[in-house]
Amino acid sequence: MIGVEVASISKGYGSLRVLEKVSTAFKAGEFTSLLGPSGSGKTTLLRIIGGFVDPDEGRILFGGEDVTEVALWQRKVGMVFQSYALFPHMSVFDNVIFGLNRQGIRGEAARKEVGRVLEMVHLTGFEQRKPKQLSGGQQQRVALARAIVTKPRVLLLDEPLSALDRRLRQDMQIELRRIQRESGLTTIFVTHDQEEALTLSDTVAILDGGRIVQEGAPLDIYERPRTRFAASFLGDANFFEGSVTGDGIAIGSGVIHTGDGLPSPGSKVTAAVRPEKMRLLAPGENPGSDNVFATRIREIIYAGAVSTFIAEGPGGGDIKVLSQNREISPVSPGQAITLAWSPANTVLLQA
Numbered sequence: 628m629i630g631v632e633v634a635s636i637s638k639g640y641g642s643l644r645v646l647e648k649v650s651t652a653f654k655a656g657e658f659t660s661l662l663g664p665s666g667s668g669k670t671t672l673l674r675i676i677g678g679f680v681d682p683d684e685g686r687i688l689f690g691g692e693d694v695t696e697v698a699l700w701q702r703k704v705g706m707v708f709q710s711y712a713l714f715p716h717m718s719v720f721d722n723v724i725f726g727l728n729r730q731g732i733r734g735e736a737a738r739k740e741v742g743r744v745l746e747m748v749h750l751t752g753f754e755q756r757k758p759k760q761l762s763g764g765q766q767q768r769v770a771l772a773r774a775i776v777t778k779p780r781v782l783l784l785d786e787p788l789s790a791l792d793r794r795l796r797q798d799m800q801i802e803l804r805r806i807q808r809e810s811g812l813t814t815i816f817v818t819h820d821q822e823e824a825l826t827l828s829d830t831v832a833i834l835d836g837g838r839i840v841q842e843g844a845p846l847d848i849y850e851r852p853r854t855r856f857a858a859s860f861l862g863d864a865n866f867f868e869g870s871v872t873g874d875g876i877a878i879g880s881g882v883i884h885t886g887d888g889l890p891s892p893g894s895k896v897t898a899a900v901r902p903e904k905m906r907l908l909a910p911g912e913n914p915g916s917d918n919v920f921a922t923r924i925r926e927i928i929y930a931g932a933v934s935t936f937i938a939e940g941p942g943g944g945d946i947k948v949l950s951q952n953r954e955i956s957p958v959s960p961g962q963a964i965t966l967a968w969s970p971a972n973t974v975l976l977q978a
């Protein structure tokens with residue numbers, strides 16, 4: 628079932644094109660992230676869905692109903708911003724009950740609903756505190772409670788965790804996901820943090836230059852990026868450019884293979900390999916049917932649990948290999964090594 632549909636939405640400011648005929652569907656009850664670099668149009672798309680900004684063209688549908696002309700306050704959206712925008716002079720309880728009262732829900736019914744959502748966000752007992760008597764994470768949970776208490780048709784989150792420090796942010800990611808599952812709300816989350824998008828989402832939509840360039844389940848888009856942009860924006864990637872020869876890709880020093888279907892011989896292609904899919908072959912080790920690439924170590928970046936080996940790439944650039952430090956590797960900078968990786972992890976990109 629579709630919760631929110633975006634149909635051919637375009638938006639510009641003067642000569643600046645911000646969104647170009649964006650069409651997509653957000654499944655009901657799912658958590659979808661809009662992920663993209665700064666200026667890619669994420670917030671603008673979110674604001675258009677919420678009714679805060681009018682599109683130049685295109686339609687917005689909630690559960691099949693066209694809401695493009697429906698005013699902001701009648702669209703029944705819940706919104707949480709990066710800055711919590713709580714009413715500072717009002718208690719937690721009053722902040723949360725505010726939206727219900729505005730909808731004409733008062734008395735015991737309203738108090739019960741506030742109690743229910745405060746329990747959901749684990750803030751029972753904090754009803755009489757003022758926002759400034761709460762931590763950043765607690766304030767953001769009040770903002771969430773305020774957004775969900777009115778049972779909105781869609782929950783819109785604009786980088787709600789970005790003001791929190793790293794540890795609190797990770798805790799809040801888990802909380803946010805739990806609250807979203809419990810509430811069952813169709814949720815659209817704007818972020819430029821790829822790890823956050825992968826961790827939280829049922830679906831990730833990658834935006835670049837006002838277009839959705841790829842969308843899918845986190846595992847699908849991480850493992851099978853379609854373009855160079857998607858491969859390098861979501862995670863890290865090594866690229867091999869070459870031409871198709873027989874059943875492989877000639878990359879100068881050899882031929883590598885991919886699990887994907889190849890175009891006709893002679894075609895120029897680019898393949899991507901994630902750093903953690905590569906390994907350093909031990910001296911004398913047989914790579915079997917894996918791809919191999921002989922090179923030299925440039926640098927080793929030790930980060931405790933993992934190390935990144937930076938090696939010379941085919942075109943003079945870098946190749947990154949991410950390795951778990953099960954044992955401390957004996958290799959050192961300057962050393963000749965051979966990299967190996969599976970053809971199945973060699974993803975052919977679109978031109």
Ligand SMILES: Nc1ncnc2c1ncn2[C@@H]1O[C@H](COP(=O)(O)OP(=O)(O)OP(=O)(O)O)[C@@H](O)[C@H]1O
Pocket residue numbers: 640643645663664665666667668669670671672819
């Ligand atoms: N009201 C406005 N008037 C003029 N330009 C705007 C307006 N709102 C947004 N823009 C421009 O539109 C482009 C897209 O902005 P938007 O906020 O949607 O990007 P974003 O992907 O959310 O980026 P960020 O991660 O930096 O918030 C930017 O270049 C921005 O400067």
